[in-house]
Amino acid sequence: MPDHSGSRDRSGRQAVIIDALLGFAVFAVVAIAIGADIGGGAPHPAVAYGFAAALGLLMLVRRRWPMTVLLVTSLLLITYYVVDLPVIGLAVPMAAALYSAASFGRTSWTVGAAVALVLVSTSSRALEGQDLAFLLGYELASTAAIMGAAIALGDGAKQRREGARQRERIAELDRQAREAESAERLARERARIARDLHDAVGHHLSVVSLHTAVAGEALEEGAVDLSAARTELEHVAQAAREGLRDLRSTVRALRGSGSGGGADGGVEQVAGLAHLAELVASVRAAGLAVEVRGNAAGEGTLVPPGLPGLVDATAYRVVQEALTNTIRHARARCAAVLIERTEDALEVTVTDDGTAAPADEHGKGMGLAGMRERVRMVEGTLQAGAAPGGGFRVRARIPLGGDA
Structure with a gap:
């Protein structure tokens, strides 16, 4: 100061x-x-x-x-x-x-x-x-003129001071508004970094944890299955490599994204429906049968032209987190991913046949909260809860103009 x-x-x-x-x-x-x-x-x-x-x-x-x-x-x-x-x-x-x-x-x-x-x-x-002529014709007029001028000058000085104080107050309010905007931007950036690190690493760590548990069972005394243990450890190594790759990509994007990020750049470049096939393959390797349907991604290799980058990344992150939650919490055998593009939105639905809701449904964890934040940022909606036929369902509707 x-x-x-x-x-x-x-x-x-x-x-x-x-x-x-x-x-x-x-x-x-x-x-x-x-x-x-x-x-x-x-x-x-x-x-x-x-x-x-x-x-x-x-x-x-x-x-x-x-x-x-x-x-x-x-x-x-x-x-x-x-x-x-x-x-x-x-x-x-x-x-x-x-x-x-x-x-x-x-x-x-x-x-x-x-x-x-x-x-x-x-x-x-x-x-x-x-003499009245002197009093009224000369002295009264001159006296009134001088007094009026003094009052007018004084009032003008007061108005100038008030104007200066008003400008100072406006400048102070503007400074406070800029500081508040900067703090809010920093908070949003921190939340964005937290979401991306959670999404980039969380899924792979869940896969590593699952395969490690299975490998441990295969190496239990009295029932050693070296072939199964080797296979599970290969899955662990693969998931670790993919997690490290995603983490490096996220860090590189964070370093190059600046303070504001972007609709089609920054952190969001490390995610997209083009990588859906790899995501599904890693989930299947963890023992969860996954079916992918829809007109926007037949097995994740087809990304419709003109799909905004932020919409593409948000859809991928929703699928990734929903499948990760299924692996962690749902005790499910299979899951279905439905991705459909309408005239003005991309709709993503992930349903499993498990029996347990995600742990963060009651405020713990970051999965559903992160998904909601992501979808809300692109002016979309997300619903998560029990599916009508049993299991758990996550449904997101992402407007195609969400990154505008």
Whole structure:
């Protein structure tokens, strides 16, 4: 955070200097008027110059107590004329007080005070027999003009300060909005990385775990089946290689995807229906019979032209996670994958004949939550629950414009 204490000190010193100069100017103008003695009355220099000094000193506190300065100035002028001191007018000694009060948001009070003083002064001087032509034709007009200009300048200064503060508030709100957007973008990126790492590695680790368990059973004492154990360990090695390959692809994509990713780039390039055949083969090797049907992927080798990259990747991830959950939790013997492309959407349905719902159905794990997040990101819908004929079913509808 920048340190503004130095600038505040400089602006404070500058304000004191300005107020001191303004006070001296008020004193000088009033003193000159007293010395000129335009009205020709009996001068009382000591008292009159004391009033001039008081009017000037009030400028030193005009920023802290603008209304007090306005009221005291008004009372001083009324008292000044009551004791019959030399004529100094109203406009010049009142102008600084009016400006100060108006610049600090007391415009209505300044207008009221100015009108009241002008009316009282003009009426009293008219009753004293002064020339009405001079009072109304010259002095009233000039006094009103000077007072009005002082009030207008003060109000303009207040409006400029308010505008500056408003711009500062807008800039601060804009900064906070940018920070919030950056934090939200970072959170989305972290969630995306977590989903992709989970999807890239989770399936292969599930396969490794299953084959390792089977190999362990084949090597149990008293029932050693080296051929079966060797076959299972080959599946373990294959799944490990594929998992490592996917992990490397994911890391490379993360390093090259930047902060925003992309609809058809970044992490999503490591997944797609073109790899569905490999996914199905690894699931079948784990002992789950898988049937693939539909008009968008006959065994995963056919990817319709024009299929958006993010839709393609999302469909693949849904199938991958659904089959992984089936291997982990469903105790199923077979699963069916149905991928159909309609005019405006890609529909993916994975059904198994198992008896258990996925563990994260009750808030544990990341499988269903990750699928829902993925499908929601492309403005699609996902349903997961018990299938009508038994088992578990995952159904996703992904709009073809989802990566727009």
